[in-house]
Amino acid sequence: MKNVRCAKCTKCGREYEALPGITTCACGGILDIEYHYDYIKSVFSRESLARCGDYSMWRYRPFLPVEPDSPPTPLRVGWSPLYRADALAQALGLHTLYIKDDGQNPTASLKDRASAMAVVKAREAGADTIACSSTGNAASSLAGNAAAAGFKTYIFVPSRAPKGKVAQLMIFGATVISVDGSYEDTFELSKAAIDRWGWYNRNAAINPYLSEGKKTVTLEIMEQLHWQVPDYIALSVGDGCTIAGAWKGLKDLYAAGFIDRLPKLISVQAEGCCPLNRAIATGEPWTPMEENTLADSIAVGVPRNADKALAAIRESQGVVVNVSDEEILAAMRLLGRTCGVFGEPAGVTGTAGVRKALELSLIDPDSSVVSVVTGNGLKDTANGIRAAGEPMLVKPEMGALLSAFGARDIRP
Amino acid sequence: MKNVRCAKCTKCGREYEALPGITTCACGGILDIEYHYDYIKSVFSRESLARCGDYSMWRYRPFLPVEPDSPPTPLRVGWSPLYRADALAQALGLHTLYIKDDGQNPTASLKDRASAMAVVKAREAGADTIACSSTGNAASSLAGNAAAAGFKTYIFVPSRAPKGKVAQLMIFGATVISVDGSYEDTFELSKAAIDRWGWYNRNAAINPYLSEGKKTVTLEIMEQLHWQVPDYIALSVGDGCTIAGAWKGLKDLYAAGFIDRLPKLISVQAEGCCPLNRAIATGEPWTPMEENTLADSIAVGVPRNADKALAAIRESQGVVVNVSDEEILAAMRLLGRTCGVFGEPAGVTGTAGVRKALELSLIDPDSSVVSVVTGNGLKDTANGIRAAGEPMLVKPEMGALLSAFGARDIRP
Numbered sequence: 001m002k003n004v005r006c007a008k009c010t011k012c013g014r015e016y017e018a019l020p021g022i023t024t025c026a027c028g029g030i031l032d033i034e035y036h037y038d039y040i041k042s043v044f045s046r047e048s049l050a051r052c053g054d055y056s057m058w059r060y061r062p063f064l065p066v067e068p069d070s071p072p073t074p075l076r077v078g079w080s081p082l083y084r085a086d087a088l089a090q091a092l093g094l095h096t097l098y099i100k101d102d103g104q105n106p107t108a109s110l111k112d113r114a115s116a117m118a119v120v121k122a123r124e125a126g127a128d129t130i131a132c133s134s135t136g137n138a139a140s141s142l143a144g145n146a147a148a149a150g151f152k153t154y155i156f157v158p159s160r161a162p163k164g165k166v167a168q169l170m171i172f173g174a175t176v177i178s179v180d181g182s183y184e185d186t187f188e189l190s191k192a193a194i195d196r197w198g199w200y201n202r203n204a205a206i207n208p209y210l211s212e213g214k215k216t217v218t219l220e221i222m223e224q225l226h227w228q229v230p231d232y233i234a235l236s237v238g239d240g241c242t243i244a245g246a247w248k249g250l251k252d253l254y255a256a257g258f259i260d261r262l263p264k265l266i267s268v269q270a271e272g273c274c275p276l277n278r279a280i281a282t283g284e285p286w287t288p289m290e291e292n293t294l295a296d297s298i299a300v301g302v303p304r305n306a307d308k309a310l311a312a313i314r315e316s317q318g319v320v321v322n323v324s325d326e327e328i329l330a331a332m333r334l335l336g337r338t339c340g341v342f343g344e345p346a347g348v349t350g351t352a353g354v355r356k357a358l359e360l361s362l363i364d365p366d367s368s369v370v371s372v373v374t375g376n377g378l379k380d381t382a383n384g385i386r387a388a389g390e391p392m393l394v395k396p397e398m399g400a401l402l403s404a405f406g407a408r409d410i411r412p
Numbered sequence: 413m414k415n416v417r418c419a420k421c422t423k424c425g426r427e428y429e430a431l432p433g434i435t436t437c438a439c440g441g442i443l444d445i446e447y448h449y450d451y452i453k454s455v456f457s458r459e460s461l462a463r464c465g466d467y468s469m470w471r472y473r474p475f476l477p478v479e480p481d482s483p484p485t486p487l488r489v490g491w492s493p494l495y496r497a498d499a500l501a502q503a504l505g506l507h508t509l510y511i512k513d514d515g516q517n518p519t520a521s522l523k524d525r526a527s528a529m530a531v532v533k534a535r536e537a538g539a540d541t542i543a544c545s546s547t548g549n550a551a552s553s554l555a556g557n558a559a560a561a562g563f564k565t566y567i568f569v570p571s572r573a574p575k576g577k578v579a580q581l582m583i584f585g586a587t588v589i590s591v592d593g594s595y596e597d598t599f600e601l602s603k604a605a606i607d608r609w610g611w612y613n614r615n616a617a618i619n620p621y622l623s624e625g626k627k628t629v630t631l632e633i634m635e636q637l638h639w640q641v642p643d644y645i646a647l648s649v650g651d652g653c654t655i656a657g658a659w660k661g662l663k664d665l666y667a668a669g670f671i672d673r674l675p676k677l678i679s680v681q682a683e684g685c686c687p688l689n690r691a692i693a694t695g696e697p698w699t700p701m702e703e704n705t706l707a708d709s710i711a712v713g714v715p716r717n718a719d720k721a722l723a724a725i726r727e728s729q730g731v732v733v734n735v736s737d738e739e740i741l742a743a744m745r746l747l748g749r750t751c752g753v754f755g756e757p758a759g760v761t762g763t764a765g766v767r768k769a770l771e772l773s774l775i776d777p778d779s780s781v782v783s784v785v786t787g788n789g790l791k792d793t794a795n796g797i798r799a800a801g802e803p804m805l806v807k808p809e810m811g812a813l814l815s816a817f818g819a820r821d822i823r824p
Contacts, residue, residue: 144753147749147751167754167797180808192810381579391589391590396592
């Protein structure tokens, strides 16, 4: 990998060769992949990218830590649509808003970007089995991408994971262990099992390549915006890996001369589980919180990638904002009705945060904002119904229809 | 529309001007849009298409019945992935198999192609409200595409529609009427309401433009195969509109010189509801059937587009095959485990039919086949779990994990 310099510990600074099976530093710190930007500049530019016919995350290979001869993964991950959301912007009182619908990925979440990367690195490492713990989306994306590439998977999910995500795992043929406990319990059991059986480790933060896959979301956003940098990029935050990856992509583009300034991040967490935003707001080190939110994908009381995430928010001079479950459900309705985008609760939390940040005057209404929808609402239809209600049930007769409309004051 | 000649009745041959609001012929027959292929040839070729940067269904505009100045719909519909499925082909004993995953559309089904077309034609007709009846996917795709484009929708679904599809409708802000009856009852109530209130009609078969949208699936398949025509294209069949549209796309390509031969269609229905396949098999006119299958999207006892569908199957010298619910569930597992593709029951019915057609020696194992997955399994997770089972539940302790593995004979 001529483009990769090393894997460097974010805590002690120790450098490691970027071998495919590396995990964390001897000191316990998270590793970060570092690049030779001069080399990347010599082989990659906006112009060469514009000629690339591969509309998937692999169009950004010069920015990715994979061997030149590593084949891409079978499922088509990335190049999700970026919609200009004028009706929603108007509803929020915001000048310019774009929605990046990353629920439009093969297994219906942004996590496909990380899992596709994990599959490539597992193959480079010579593994045949991959394991992870997850609140759901990392799991289903790993199961799907691994199945398509011929890998076995062992997957640990907390028993609260929504049915849609569990159905995906089972269909993809993973060995699924539903853990009767919290996400933290689930993570610890997966760690013990991975240590015991030597499976390739796709646990976020532990595996430094995953955020490199996730960063393709901001590489795409910037290319889709024709390199016009927005003022803010809003993301829901749980484990911290996604926002860390998003920031890494932006910094890569800046370092390689693809963009000439950096946007600020808007880090959105649920009020019932916001350890990272609390750390930023108080200036204190982060401490664990309970996991009290219906947004299961970001209900992470002990974030695994706190260091990278906090650094990203601070470096970008970002904004932190917490939203209630009611505000999350309202954002589901708003996105559906104005954009035709159905996001899962954690998926729309970023958009809920944009609304809240405007209400709290944390951002200027004249700003331009990109809000990333990180997962599809079909993964969690129970909360979809909770957000939007049940339909009217009528007998198949016009009289019944007229009285149902009358009772609801519907006047066609 | 210089490319469109007229709308012609498939029953009596009467021709109509292709106005945006046309429905059926005075004789009751279904209309079919006819084109000026000489004009299309003069403005469109494989080479001009290869230079098109629009990776959505609208890249085929010269083949589509829309005004030149009609803007495309906001959601990105089409250009779903076509996967070469070697592992699945091997499992089935088939030489060459491709899976077209049309569950990778904005509202997660092939029906987005028809609904995007309906939204464009409704706008051309000056309407502000669109209505339809549907087993689910036409409804959710209409609701999503219409919401994004600023239209109101009234949607009639049978009360058996899966929760995932209903959740989509509600989130997209449709007025949803859940009809306590069969699909036929639902259709008749929607028809009465559309007549009464004058909404734009998105009922399949009634609106002749919808199959023109759906045909983009075969336009894409052929372009993605670099115009190498497969021996067969397999599709699940309910109302008949999808297979009719698929055939129309192939005939368009042939008439305009993009391909030099036509594939045969494999029409797959559920054993419990197969009125069209029964008509082909017996050579008798079709007659209604009960709707006995878990594949809700193709549980159509009174198909609305029987004429076009039967003509398509016959013209292509196609194969008909019926599959049991168990064979549908088995196809869900097979596609998930070998391809990482999670389809809903009706979505995988085409693939179940390929397997059955091989078992019955209806097709040669040396054939090349494209099987279209028409909808995402996340729309119907209850049947996903039914197909693949529940995960093991364990306490967060290694001892509990070891005994759970032992009980299931899992040896990592």
